[in-house]
Amino acid sequence: MPPQPARTAPDRERTAERLLASSAKLSFNPLTDVDWDADPVPGAYYCPPRHLSLYGTDLWERMTEEQRIELSKHEVASIASVGIWFEEILMQMLLRHAFDRDPTSNHVQYALTEIADECRHSIMFARMIAKMGVPAYGAGFVAHNLGRLFKAISTHSQTFGGTMYVEEILDAFQREVMNDDTLQPLTRQVSRIHVIEEARHISYAREELVRKRLGPVRRRYEQLFIGLIVYYATTALIHPRLYAAVGIDPKVGRAAARANPRWRATKIEMAQKVVSVLDRAGLVGRTNRWLLRAAGVVA
Numbered sequence: 001m002p003p004q005p006a007r008t009a010p011d012r013e014r015t016a017e018r019l020l021a022s023s024a025k026l027s028f029n030p031l032t033d034v035d036w037d038a039d040p041v042p043g044a045y046y047c048p049p050r051h052l053s054l055y056g057t058d059l060w061e062r063m064t065e066e067q068r069i070e071l072s073k074h075e076v077a078s079i080a081s082v083g084i085w086f087e088e089i090l091m092q093m094l095l096r097h098a099f100d101r102d103p104t105s106n107h108v109q110y111a112l113t114e115i116a117d118e119c120r121h122s123i124m125f126a127r128m129i130a131k132m133g134v135p136a137y138g139a140g141f142v143a144h145n146l147g148r149l150f151k152a153i154s155t156h157s158q159t160f161g162g163t164m165y166v167e168e169i170l171d172a173f174q175r176e177v178m179n180d181d182t183l184q185p186l187t188r189q190v191s192r193i194h195v196i197e198e199a200r201h202i203s204y205a206r207e208e209l210v211r212k213r214l215g216p217v218r219r220r221y222e223q224l225f226i227g228l229i230v231y232y233a234t235t236a237l238i239h240p241r242l243y244a245a246v247g248i249d250p251k252v253g254r255a256a257a258r259a260n261p262r263w264r265a266t267k268i269e270m271a272q273k274v275v276s277v278l279d280r281a282g283l284v285g286r287t288n289r290w291l292l293r294a295a296g297v298v299a
């Protein structure tokens with residue numbers, strides 16, 4: 001017997017109705033809404049220098065301005081490629097979420113709308129990376145293959161908790177990029193489109209997250225997975241291979257970034273809001289705090 005469509009609560013429908021109306025009013029087509037033909041602005045960074053993994057280190061002090069700008073380009077591209085990795089995971093998780101539910105509900109129609117958004121975002125990030133002329137570094141071998149498993153077996157709390165985590169840290173980073181008019185127009189335009197559309201995804205995920213009641217044993221299990229997502233998604237953001245683009249041995253660059261208190265402070269700042277939301281949803285505790293600490297997102 002085919003699975004019965006899950007019942008859709010009225011508040012869930014109201015939220016989805018609002019999000020669908022907002023999507024109809026303000027959505028983007030990155031193929032035409034980004035100026036892909038413009039040349040990069042000479043001397044402009046791709047993200048605020050204070051957000052770079054080596055900012056403030058001895059290596060940073062020895063770099064020329066050109067190398068610092070080049071590093072900002074590669075770090076933005078690395079983060080965008082991790083964005084694609086997660087969006088591809090998320091699209092599959094949302095499809096699984098929709099699969100067993102009533103497709104005539106607003107809730108499922110918004111899940112499908114979000115998949116369409118993410119599909120356009122991944123193309124946008126891919127185009128941006130190609131336009132920058134840098135490699136799509138990706139999430140690295142271990143995270144990439146854990147993603148393969150995770151997208152197939154994630155539970156409700158892991159789907160929406162993991163989604164919120166990745167969307168919120170990208171949001172914190174991109175909000176700053178889009179508002180800083182000294183930065184490259186390309187990364188500012190891409191960030192603006194992403195921030196506007198992601199605001200809806202974040203409210204969808206946040207409501208789903210608190211909708212699930214968890215018993216004490218189940219809570220531990222979910223915390224462990226959330227901890228693993230936080231750890232692998234955060235440590236994947238900056239691929240060590242990119243340091244070679246500015247003449248730094250990847251091992252040396254990675255060690256310097258790991259020991260850099262400013263980079264740690266940046267990660268804590270980017271994750272602050274979402275860690276407190278996860279905490280309120282009961283998804284931060286003894287089971288995963290050590291993983292959050294290892295990821296460098298809590299003190």
Ligand SMILES: [Fe+2]
Nearest residue numbers: 087118121198
């Ligand atoms: Fe996205």
Ligand SMILES: [Fe+2]
Nearest residue numbers: 118167198201
């Ligand atoms: Fe999203």
